[in-house]
Amino acid sequence: MIRIGIVGVGKIARDQHIPAIAADTALELVAVASHGPADVGVPAFGSLEAMLEQGPDLDAIALCTPPQARRETARIALRAGKHVLLEKPPGATVGEVGDLSALAAKQGVTLFAAWHSRFAAGVPAARAWLTGRSIRSVDIQWREDVRHWHPGQGWIWEAGGLGVFDPGINALSILTEIMPQAVFVTGAHLQIPENVQSPSAAQLALSTLDGVTITADFDFLQTGPQTWDITVVADDGTLRLSHGGAVVEIDGKPVVQATAAEYPALYARFTQLIRSGRSEADSRPLALVADALLIGTRERVAAFIE
Structure with a gap:
C-alpha cells in the first residue's frame, strides 16, 4: 500500500481525491493537513510540517492547495523524501515547476503534475485518430460557471489564481496531449472584472509550426x-471531444461515450510512476497560459459579484 497524505481539504479534495484514493486498493489515505475543517476520517493537522512531524508514516503527498503557495509546500514534501502529486495547475509559474522537477530528481522521488483532463476516457482515442492526419483547424469552447465549481474561493481571482484559465487550462492540457505538433500562442484577448486580478473570459489564437x-x-x-468541447477538422474527417473529453464523435458518429471518471485513472498513473521510479511534470499547458497573459490585450469589464 502507498500511504498518502493530502494537503488542502477543499472542494476538489473532497469531490475527487478522497473518493479516488478510497476506491484504489493500492492506496491508503492516512492523514490530511488543512487550514479549514478536515473531518474526513483520518488524523488531521494544521500544516504539512505538523503532519510530517506528528502524523503517521507517509510515502506520498497530494497537494490540493491553491497554486500561489504550492511551491514551498512541495519543496518541503520533496525534501522530506515524499512522492508528490500536484493538482493542476502544478504551480503559479512555469519556472517553479522546473525547479520542483530538479529537486524531485535530486531526492530520488516522483513528482507528478496531475493534468486530470488528460485522463478523460476519450483522450487516447482522439490522440490515436489524429496521429498521422493532416489537421486543418481546431476550435475549443470551454465555458463554465465559477459560482458552481468554485463557490467562495476568492484565491482564484487573485494574481496567480488564473481566473478563467483554471478551467481553461484543462482544455489546453488535452490539446497538448492530442496534437501531433507543438502548439504556441499567437494572440489573446482577456476580459478582467474591475474588482479582481484574473480574467473571467479569454479568447485565444494559437497555431502549430506548420500553420x-x-x-x-x-x-x-x-x-x-x-x-x-474541442472540435478538430482534418482533411478526411472531423473529430469532436465533448463533456470534457469523456465523449468522442468522429464525423458525428459516437466512438467513446463515458462518464467523467478521471481521478481513478490519474491515481493509477501516480502509483505506476512511483513504482517505476519516474516523474511526469509537463508544464506545456501552464506555459500556454503564461504566454496568453504575456501577450494578451486586456479589457476591464463589470465587477464580479459572488
Whole structure:
C-alpha cells in the first residue's frame, strides 16, 4: 500500500481525491493537513510540517492547495523524501515547476503534475485518430460557471489564481496531449472584472509550426448547461471531444461515450510512476497560459459579484 497524505481539504479534495484514493486498493489515505475543517476520517493537522512531524508514516503527498503557495509546500514534501502529486495547475509559474522537477530528481522521488483532463476516457482515442492526419483547424469552447465549481474561493481571482484559465487550462492540457505538433500562442484577448486580478473570459489564437489554426473561447460566467468541447477538422474527417473529453464523435458518429471518471485513472498513473521510479511534470499547458497573459490585450469589464 502507498500511504498518502493530502494537503488542502477543499472542494476538489473532497469531490475527487478522497473518493479516488478510497476506491484504489493500492492506496491508503492516512492523514490530511488543512487550514479549514478536515473531518474526513483520518488524523488531521494544521500544516504539512505538523503532519510530517506528528502524523503517521507517509510515502506520498497530494497537494490540493491553491497554486500561489504550492511551491514551498512541495519543496518541503520533496525534501522530506515524499512522492508528490500536484493538482493542476502544478504551480503559479512555469519556472517553479522546473525547479520542483530538479529537486524531485535530486531526492530520488516522483513528482507528478496531475493534468486530470488528460485522463478523460476519450483522450487516447482522439490522440490515436489524429496521429498521422493532416489537421486543418481546431476550435475549443470551454465555458463554465465559477459560482458552481468554485463557490467562495476568492484565491482564484487573485494574481496567480488564473481566473478563467483554471478551467481553461484543462482544455489546453488535452490539446497538448492530442496534437501531433507543438502548439504556441499567437494572440489573446482577456476580459478582467474591475474588482479582481484574473480574467473571467479569454479568447485565444494559437497555431502549430506548420500553420494549423487553433481558436479557444473560455468563459467563467456561463450559467445553465456547461460547455467543454474541442472540435478538430482534418482533411478526411472531423473529430469532436465533448463533456470534457469523456465523449468522442468522429464525423458525428459516437466512438467513446463515458462518464467523467478521471481521478481513478490519474491515481493509477501516480502509483505506476512511483513504482517505476519516474516523474511526469509537463508544464506545456501552464506555459500556454503564461504566454496568453504575456501577450494578451486586456479589457476591464463589470465587477464580479459572488
